[in-house]
Amino acid sequence: MKYPAGIKNKITSVPxxxxxxxxxxxxxxxxxxxxxxxxxETNKFYNCHDVAxxxxxxxxxxxxxxxxxxxxxSTITKAFFQSKSTTDYNGIYRNKYIDFEAKETKNxxxxxxxxxxxxxxxxxxxxxxxxAICFAxxxxxxxxxxxxxxxxxxxxxxxKMDTTKKKSMSYKTIKEIGELIPLQFKIRLDYLPxxxxxxxx
Amino acid sequence: MKYPAGIKNKITSVPxxxxxxxxxxxxxxxxxxxxxxxxxETNKFYNCHDVAxxxxxxxxxxxxxxxxxxxxxSTITKAFFQSKSTTDYNGIYRNKYIDFEAKETKNxxxxxxxxxxxxxxxxxxxxxxxxAICFAxxxxxxxxxxxxxxxxxxxxxxxKMDTTKKKSMSYKTIKEIGELIPLQFKIRLDYLPxxxxxxxx
Numbered sequence: 001m002k003y004p005a006g007i008k009n010k011i012t013s014v015p016x017x018x019x020x021x022x023x024x025x026x027x028x029x030x031x032x033x034x035x036x037x038x039x040x041e042t043n044k045f046y047n048c049h050d051v052a053x054x055x056x057x058x059x060x061x062x063x064x065x066x067x068x069x070x071x072x073x074s075t076i077t078k079a080f081f082q083s084k085s086t087t088d089y090n091g092i093y094r095n096k097y098i099d100f101e102a103k104e105t106k107n108x109x110x111x112x113x114x115x116x117x118x119x120x121x122x123x124x125x126x127x128x129x130x131x132a133i134c135f136a137x138x139x140x141x142x143x144x145x146x147x148x149x150x151x152x153x154x155x156x157x158x159x160k161m162d163t164t165k166k167k168s169m170s171y172k173t174i175k176e177i178g179e180l181i182p183l184q185f186k187i188r189l190d191y192l193p194x195x196x197x198x199x200x201x
Numbered sequence: 202m203k204y205p206a207g208i209k210n211k212i213t214s215v216p217x218x219x220x221x222x223x224x225x226x227x228x229x230x231x232x233x234x235x236x237x238x239x240x241x242e243t244n245k246f247y248n249c250h251d252v253a254x255x256x257x258x259x260x261x262x263x264x265x266x267x268x269x270x271x272x273x274x275s276t277i278t279k280a281f282f283q284s285k286s287t288t289d290y291n292g293i294y295r296n297k298y299i300d301f302e303a304k305e306t307k308n309x310x311x312x313x314x315x316x317x318x319x320x321x322x323x324x325x326x327x328x329x330x331x332x333a334i335c336f337a338x339x340x341x342x343x344x345x346x347x348x349x350x351x352x353x354x355x356x357x358x359x360x361k362m363d364t365t366k367k368k369s370m371s372y373k374t375i376k377e378i379g380e381l382i383p384l385q386f387k388i389r390l391d392y393l394p395x396x397x398x399x400x401x402x
Binding site: 047050052053055057058059060061063074075076077078079080081082085086090091092093094095096097098099123126127129130131132 | 248251253254256258259260261262264275276277278279280281282283286287291292293294295296297298299300324327328330331332333
């Protein structure tokens with residue numbers, strides 16, 4: 001997808017998105033570690049260009065103490081990270097509810113299914129039942145390859161774990177059943193054309 | 202809606218939901234302050250009974266410091282609340298993306314529209330454009346009355362603010378254009394039948 005000069009600035013000034021302080025420019029060499037950043041940037045592009053409205057859910061944090069005792073109630077002084085009860089991303093695209101999780105592995109030959117929490121798998125099962133577009137974006141960081149895999153396939157392999165004792169999906173399988181998402185400069189990880197192909201045809 | 206004995210326990214043990222430590226039982230007298238709790242309990246019921254999958258998004262928190270210096274990296278020692286860029290609740294219902302915000306006011310006669318952040322209004326406009334079911338649940342706490350108001354109506358009145366300088370919607374208007382959500386014992390705030398009526402007919 002092409003966009004006119006100046007749009008890049010427009011994207012990073014979208015008010016609905018909090019901008020990270022760190023720079024968004026990164027070379028191919030460290031791209032593997034920045035899957036979340038790639039997805040967030042892509043979603044900003046989609047949001048800004050009215051293609052879709054998809055957001056990352058904030059990490060749930062249990063706040064224990066607030067304030068420093070000097071009347072400041074805006075600073076959290078004690079809190080804990082909580083585990084997520086759903087997937088990381090959701091929103092709306094082409095009138096449909098869209099829901100996905102992003103995972104990366106340094107492993108070259110297999111993707112460990114234990115990367116998914118049990119309740120994330122159950123969440124995916126539920127939303128599919130209600131008509132969602134649901135998938136996972138899986139990156140093999142050392143290969144610098146990112147695949148979109150339908151959640152129905154993930155769930156199939158996850159549920160087989162109990163009987164086969166095989167707690168992973170091979171790179172070969174993911175390459176076969178998934179779709180490679182091209183890494184690009186302008187739209188980092190342009191996954192919606194693949195969603196079009198897999199879910200709207 | 203009726204449900205068999207024992208279901209209440211089943212609901213509160215749903216693993217996908219973090220249970221709050223505070224008791225969920227509360228009398229009519231303090232119901233007004235517990236809109237969020239009422240909605241969360243209702244969503245748990247819907248989720249548990251496969252009616253819909255709707256979750257509250259966690260409050261975004263910017264983590265500044267983690268760990269107490271003794272090798273503990275699970276405790277957050279400094280963080281700040283961030284403002285939300287979207288609405289509080291979203292999910293899927295009857296194949297549709299559903300998105301809403303909950304607000305309460307102690308005011309008896311008017312609902313201040315400044316309760317909505319500008320970016321929440323813009324978010325609602327966007328998701329409506331993409332085909333979402335979008336609304337607000339508004340509670341007048343002193344009246345103990347809760348209304349479901351379509352976001353298109355909220356947006357209409359919000360956008361009028363600039364010209365009319367009227368920064369609120371009257372109770373009378375909300376009573377007219379909204380739908381009263383009955384407060385019940387079993388399903389606290391059974392709002393989906395109203396969604397059926399307003400968005401699926």
